[in-house]
Amino acid sequence: MRFFRTVLIAAVLALPVAVFAAPTTILDNSVCDFAQGYITFDCIPRFIAHLVNFIFAGVGTFTLLQIIFGGYQIAIGGAVGTREAGINRIRMAVIGLVVTLLIYAIINFIIIGVTS
Numbered sequence: 001m002r003f004f005r006t007v008l009i010a011a012v013l014a015l016p017v018a019v020f021a022a023p024t025t026i027l028d029n030s031v032c033d034f035a036q037g038y039i040t041f042d043c044i045p046r047f048i049a050h051l052v053n054f055i056f057a058g059v060g061t062f063t064l065l066q067i068i069f070g071g072y073q074i075a076i077g078g079a080v081g082t083r084e085a086g087i088n089r090i091r092m093a094v095i096g097l098v099v100t101l102l103i104y105a106i107i108n109f110i111i112i113g114v115t116s
Helices: 002-021 041-080 083-115
Strands: none
Touching (some): 041 083
């Protein structure tokens, strides 16, 4: 259990690095400077796009942790008898990831339409 807690903490701490290092076409070439506090009305869709990217990175991290935990349940499920719970956890994580990716595509399409 301590290992999973360590992995969870490491994933949460690494999440902002992955999000801010990811290149986005929506936030490039803008006059908005969020670090300095220069935000105009035109910057609102760009800020929302940045926030959406951050949230979906968290969802992806959570999905990865669920798949790892489901694999762990399958691995020890033969001895304990909860193998089906691990399979169900992985199935639900993959379904959630697919739904999340579809939602991300729709939101990204809307934001690109608004900011163009």
